[in-house]
Amino acid sequence: MLDLGASFLASVSRDPHALAVVDGDIRLTYAQWYRKISALVAGFDRLGLKAGDHVLTLMMNRWENASLHWACQFAGLIVTPLNWRAKSDEVEYALQDADAKAVFFEEITSEAVASAPSAAGLPAISAADLQAMMEADAPDVRPRANADDWSLMLYTSGTTSRPKGVPRRHRAERAGAVAHVAQNLYRHGERTLGVMPLYHTMGVRSLIASSLIGGTFVCLPRFNAARAIELIESESITNLYLVPTLYHDVIHDPAFSPERVKTVTKLGFAGASMTDGLLKRLDAAFRPELFVNHYGSSEIYTFTIEQDAVSKPGSAGRAGINQIIRVVKLGANSPDELAEIGEEGEIIAALIGDEAFEGYWKRPDADAKALRDGWYFTGDTGFYDQEGDLFVTGRVDDMIITGGENVSPVEVESCLSLHDQVAEVAVVGLPDERWGKIVTAFVKRKGEVSAEELDDHCRRSGLANFRRPRRIVFVDEIPKSPVGKILRRKLVAGEYSPEGAIASQEN
Numbered sequence: 393m394l395d396l397g398a399s400f401l402a403s404v405s406r407d408p409h410a411l412a413v414v415d416g417d418i419r420l421t422y423a424q425w426y427r428k429i430s431a432l433v434a435g436f437d438r439l440g441l442k443a444g445d446h447v448l449t450l451m452m453n454r455w456e457n458a459s460l461h462w463a464c465q466f467a468g469l470i471v472t473p474l475n476w477r478a479k480s481d482e483v484e485y486a487l488q489d490a491d492a493k494a495v496f497f498e499e500i501t502s503e504a505v506a507s508a509p510s511a512a513g514l515p516a517i518s519a520a521d522l523q524a525m526m527e528a529d530a531p532d533v534r535p536r537a538n539a540d541d542w543s544l545m546l547y548t549s550g551t552t553s554r555p556k557g558v559p560r561r562h563r564a565e566r567a568g569a570v571a572h573v574a575q576n577l578y579r580h581g582e583r584t585l586g587v588m589p590l591y592h593t594m595g596v597r598s599l600i601a602s603s604l605i606g607g608t609f610v611c612l613p614r615f616n617a618a619r620a621i622e623l624i625e626s627e628s629i630t631n632l633y634l635v636p637t638l639y640h641d642v643i644h645d646p647a648f649s650p651e652r653v654k655t656v657t658k659l660g661f662a663g664a665s666m667t668d669g670l671l672k673r674l675d676a677a678f679r680p681e682l683f684v685n686h687y688g689s690s691e692i693y694t695f696t697i698e699q700d701a702v703s704k705p706g707s708a709g710r711a712g713i714n715q716i717i718r719v720v721k722l723g724a725n726s727p728d729e730l731a732e733i734g735e736e737g738e739i740i741a742a743l744i745g746d747e748a749f750e751g752y753w754k755r756p757d758a759d760a761k762a763l764r765d766g767w768y769f770t771g772d773t774g775f776y777d778q779e780g781d782l783f784v785t786g787r788v789d790d791m792i793i794t795g796g797e798n799v800s801p802v803e804v805e806s807c808l809s810l811h812d813q814v815a816e817v818a819v820v821g822l823p824d825e826r827w828g829k830i831v832t833a834f835v836k837r838k839g840e841v842s843a844e845e846l847d848d849h850c851r852r853s854g855l856a857n858f859r860r861p862r863r864i865v866f867v868d869e870i871p872k873s874p875v876g877k878i879l880r881r882k883l884v885a886g887e888y889s890p891e892g893a894i895a896s897q898e899n
Contacts (some may be wrong), residue, residue, distance in 0.1 A: 395562040396465035396543055397535030400426070400603055407606035410581065414627060415455035415611035422606070425459070428526040430533040432463035435525035439494060439515045443468030443536050446490040446545065450474050450483065450501035452613035453586050456522040458599055460496055461590060464544075465562070468537035471544045472557075473591035475874055476500060480507035482555075487511060489557060489754065490545060496522070539563040545753060546593065546690045557753030558690045567746035568693035569600035571714050575697045576631065576660050576684055580605050583630045583655075585623060587612040587638070589874070593690050594662055598633050617645035621652055628655040633686075635663035637876030640670055640816065643677050650677050661701075662686040664877050665784060665802050667809030667817070668705040675702045685709060687784055692768055693747040695739065696782050706806060707781045708774070716742040718767070719776055722788070727767040731775065736785055736798060739772045773800065790880055792821030794829050797858045801880070807855045808833055813841035818870045818878045819861065833861035834883055836870055837891070866891040 394402065403412075408423040420428065441447065447469050451457040464471040472490045474483065478501070487495065487510040497505045498519040505511050517525075537543075543562045547555040572578075584602045586609045588595035602609045610627045612620060620642055623629065632639075639661065642648060659680045666685065675683060685698040687708040695717055698709025711717040719737040721729045731737030741748070743766050752758040762769050773791060774784040785791075785800035792799040801819035808817045815838040821829030835846065843864040850860045868889045871882040882888060 393539045393563045393566060395535050395537045395539045395541065396462075396566055396600065397533075397537060399566055399600075400429075400462055400465065401535065403603045403606060410606045411608045412603070413455050413458055413609050413611065415613070418455050420455075422603075425462075426532070427530075428459055429463045429466060431526045431528045431530040432459060432522065433467045433533040434528065434530035436463065436467050436469065439517075441467065441469060441493055441515075444470065444542070445493040446470045446472045448472050448474060448483070448486055448490065448492040448495045449591075450476050450478060450495070450497045450505065451519065451590075452476050452498065452500070453588075453590055453595065453611050454498070454519060454613045455611050456498075456519045456526075457496075457590055458586065458609060458611065459526065460522060461544075461596070461599060463533075465537065466533045466535055468541055470542045470559070472547075473544070473589075474547065475589070475591050477874055478504055480504045483508040484510055485554065486547065487514075537562055539566070544596065546591065546596075548690055556755050556758050558749050559753050560749055564693075564747050564749065565596070565600060567714055568597055569604055571694055571712055571747065572597050572601045573604055575686070575694070575699070575712060576601075576633075576658060577682055577699075578605050578607070578631065578658070580607075582607040582658075583610060583628055584608065585610055585612060585620060585627075585629045585632055585634075587615050587620060588634060592663075593688065593693055594633060594635070597693065615641075617641040618647045621645060621647045624656060625652045629653075630655055631658040631660070632656055633660040633662070635876035636661055636666040636670055637664070637872055639666075639674055643673055644815070648677070650679075653678060656680065658682045658684070660684040660686055662688060665706070665786075665805075666701070668806045669809035669811075669814070671702055671705050687782070688712075689770060691749045691762075692741050692743075692745060695741050695770070698781070704781065706783050706802070707777075708784045709781055712747075714746040715748075716745065717782065719774055719782070722773070722791075725764070727765050733776055733778060736773055736775045736800070738788060739770045739774045739782070739784065740767045741770060742766065743768055790820070792819075792829050792831055794821065794824075794827045794831055795858065799831055799859050804831060804833065804850075804855065804859055804861060807850055807853050808835065808846060808861075810853070811841065811846060811849045813837060813839040814846070816870045818880060818883060820880045820883045822863065822884065827862075830862040831859060832863040832865065832883075834865045834867050834870060834888065836867055 412422045494515040545559040685701040694712035804819040816836040824830040871879040
């Protein structure tokens with residue numbers, strides 16, 4: 393298999409004059425971008441960086457960051473991106489954990505970098521420095537890595553413990569991108585909105601997949617719904633690959649209209665479950681040719697794909713072209729303890745897949761917990777239906793056990809999301825002396841609706857009585873991670889702003 397540097401060279405050879413990257417006034421063809429990337433690699437050499445070195449990056453989705461990613465692939469450097477919102481202690485942890493040899497930043501991240509002790513003495517390169525480096529003349533760079541070398545190391549979110557490094561090889565990265573092109577039916581010359589961050593699997597996959605098809609990567613450094621709509625219209629964006637939260641914000645923005653996004657023919661989402669209500673609203677607004685639910689992780693890019701998300705709401709589909717998936721019984725220690733059809737269990741993925749990682753960075757404790765007998769135990773819960781499609785119901789740790797019954801938050805959220813006065817909803821279990829946990833719904837209202845009306849909606853929807861929320865809390869916002877995942881732990885901990893009083897239905 394090609395390494396990623398050679399893969400980019402193939403794109404330059406195939407489509408030298410195609411528009412490759414757009415960021416404001418910056419518009420570069422593949423041939424022009426290659427020259428900029430070559431200059432960056434020459435700059436790395438002047439800094440004394442060597443193949444196999446980790447370099448830490450804290451940048452938004454600017455063209456400089458996309459260029460940096462590709463230059464690292466050519467140079468054999470291991471790009472190690474952090475959320476640009478990271479605090480100095482998080483920067484310090486990553487610098488030490490990765491033994492980084494340089495750090496790349498921009499103005500908004502400069503303070504966090506400067507406050508990290510381990511950054512002192514390391515080359516610290518700003519976005520302005522990158523721009524200057526790319527203005528220099530340099531010979532065309534040739535790939536210095538091979539397909540078995542490390543390409544990048546992502547950090548997991550670390551919501552319950554310190555972040556875990558997920559190192560990934562060139563071949564796994566390219567396999568994931570090729571599968572992404574195939575499974576999303578991308579055509580030659582697609583135009584992609586590059587808004588998912590390059591410290592996240594979705595952002596990296598969009599960047600690499602775009603190059604494989606001679607496509608255009610249109611940078612949106614920081615998400616803003618009105619700006620996203622403007623770029624979709626002005627740049628004739630053809631595909632979107634976003635987390636559900638961003639889709640929600642786009643279609644609810646006052647600037648949105650179906651006419652302004654008519655060039656988009658394919659929608660894809662990942663990173664979190666999408667409620668039935670949002671699915672229907674998006675389908676009506678965009679009328680896409682393809683609406684893909686992509687289920688995966690940093691460790692193994694693709695678990696499953698559902699290419700017609702609207703026809704079977706909640707379905708994550710079937711294993712991707714590079715993967716084998718099983719559902720085992722909750723608490724299983726062996727990959728052979730299979731759950732029955734319809735039985736909720738833990739989802740596991742084969743580690744022999746082309747997109748799979750090989751273990752966490754310097755974390756044998758995490759490997760021992762997640763990797764068993766050639767399988768990755770995801771920590772996600774789900775079940776197979778009679779037709780062989782996978783339904784993801786949440787996290788093992790999110791499962792609500794109330795009165796001895798298991799309740800999946802996702803099912804309750806989907807039910808409530810179908811009420812036309814519900815903007816967003818998140819469901820958790822809160823401690824209760826009698827029931828152990830009670831199903832509690834946190835609701836951001838779109839209009840006037842009472843807790844009693846929402847309870848009646850749940851009754852009429854056919855939601856089983858034990859799954860009905862016994863408590864409804866109206867909030868101003870649902871707490872989320874920077875990439876739109878609901879932070880249930882914050883709701884459980886009481887870290888939210890209530891809109892009004894708690895209303896309960898105890899019958």
